[in-house]
Amino acid sequence: MIDNLSKGPRNAISVKEAQQRILSQLHLGGNERIDLSEARGRYLAETILAPHPYPHFRRAGMDGFAIISQDTCGAQTDQPVWLEIVDEIPAGALPSISLESGLASRIMTGAKVPDEADAVVMFEMTEQIEQGGRTTIQIKREIEPGKNITPIGFEIKQDDLLIKEGTRISSGEISVLATFGIHQVLVYKKPVVAIFSTGSELLDIDEALQDGKIRNSNAYMLACQIRDAGGEVIILDAIPDDLQIAKARVTEAFELYDMVVTTGGVSVGDFDIMADLVQGEELTLLFNKVTMRPGSVTTAAVRGRKLLFALSGNPGACFVGCEMFVRPAIGVMQGKDHPFLKEITGILATDFNKINNFTRFVRGHLAYEEGQVLVYPASLDESSVMVTIKDSDCLIVIPPVSQAVPKGQKVQVLLLDGSGIL
Structure with a gap:
């Protein structure tokens, strides 16, 4: 099914189908044993049983x-x-x-x-x-x-499950492991993810502003998202709109790193080189269009056992594409049981007036009011808008509709990192 897409047109698939195609290509990474003091945020690569009861005396x-x-x-x-x-x-x-x-x-x-x-x-x-x-x-x-x-074993009996494989280690897990004298743990290695941006219009973030050009902010945003997901990040230099240069850089990145994420160049214009690159014989295309906004042109391909994610150059679409596809891929590679964004139900706090033929993932923020979880859509949610990303702690899922969604409607909500309401 996937192979016959490799040189075909843009056939839009659902977000869930796109995620499943990604998951079908993933494998667990290697593992390493590290000191407990370095284990925060890592994913456990072994199931740990209690070596003794706790407490071990009355x-x-x-x-x-x-x-x-x-x-x-x-x-x-x-x-x-x-x-x-x-x-x-x-x-x-x-x-x-x-x-x-x-x-x-x-x-x-x-x-x-x-x-x-x-x-x-x-x-x-x-x-x-x-x-x-x-x-x-x-x-x-x-x-x-x-x-x-x-009494002895009041909290934990000998050989009880302490922590299961795939658990993200945080302060609670650290406390339990230290209590049982487990000073080293086996964890999955962090996948090393190469990031580079495409576009002759891009400036480095330390360059002076120039007319007609923009700074390469997407690479730094993606680096933060990928680190939050548990990956190691290598930010490569941006490349101009040149297909051969992009091909060489992607090929080199595949040799050196576990995953490649690009931003920009995935639309259908004359200079959208990533859209052309993924049609090459070296890569097997997984998908090149998703029924979502923003980020419908989000693209994924595989070479060997390594994934390439080609995300939109628009910051809003780039951000959402990373959360929906790159983040869960990194989680699965580290044995995470539930790699997708946590989902809750909220109540729309204001009317949402945009008509959608695709499912829309709207940046927004949560509030707990009168015993209810309310969600407020960002005032500026266009794909090209960057500034409201910092004010958002959730994505509000608006299915395809032919009329405005009224205030008070129950909606699906995906929680972003830092959502502190629940």
């Missing part, structure tokens, strides 16, 4: 006295029981005296409970008295067995 749940609960049977306000304090156990220390009936050990939160004790009574429930060289505590109520003691 610990006190609060400051108080470790006791044998049977000693408190019948205790009440007018008939208290008295226990002698014979030991003090701070956190990190071990009991030094075996408890017997009538004895108690002062104990701190987190400390190991004596083997003979089966309860901890909090300080506030006791009255301490010094008498005849002995220190005793008075208890005026019965204490049930297990009170204020965290």
Whole structure:
């Protein structure tokens, strides 16, 4: 099915079909073992089971006295029981005296409970008295067995699942791994992604502005998106509108890197060289048109086991194309279970008046108001508009419609990195 597209016209396919064609070409990358201190943001390449229960000893749940609960049977306000304090156990220390009936050990939160004790009574429930060289505590109520003691394996039992393969490691995972002394982890290598822009109109970002030219901002935007997705980035020099130069540069990039992402040159004009390049025999075209706006001319091809994504030169379309196709590809290469943008349902906060024959992915922002998730479309959402990208934390999905979508309509919403509402 894919091969017969290699030299054909632009046949538009759905976003889901385009994503599936990409997924069919992907494979897991290699892996490496790294120190836990370097593991933030990486994807685990192994499933980790608990090497021991946690906690691995019975610990006190609060400051108080470790006791044998049977000693408190019948205790009440007018008939208290008295226990002698014979030991003090701070956190990190071990009991030094075996408890017997009538004895108690002062104990701190987190400390190991004596083997003979089966309860901890909090300080506030006791009255301490010094008498005849002995220190005793008075208890005026019965204490049930297990009170204020965290048992062995309360949180995790030995061989329980700690973290499954493909999990992105963040602070919670770091805490768990460190707790179990797992100081090195096997992670998937980050795919190295080459980025270059095409267009004779492009300036480097440190060049002075020139009439008729624009700075190459897309490459830096893509680099940030790809790093957020877990990839390593190599920004290559922009290339002019020259098919042979582009062909040589793409060929070289395929030899050196795991993935190639370009921006610009994918329309149908005389100088849109990427549209011509992907028709060559060296590449197998996956698709060259998607029923989406912005970014309908987003193109993908494969050479061997490596993908080329040719994204629009318009910043809005470039941004959306990267989120919809490049980001999930990078995730899958690192074993990520759910590589696509998280989806929720929101309520359109304003009318959306554009008529669409393709599904539109509208930049917008979320707000939580009166118990509802509202979504506000960006005021400027044209493909060529750059400035509203920074103000957007979601993409609002507007299906093909023949009339305006009214305020209050429920819509599908894709959450971008940094969406902090949920």
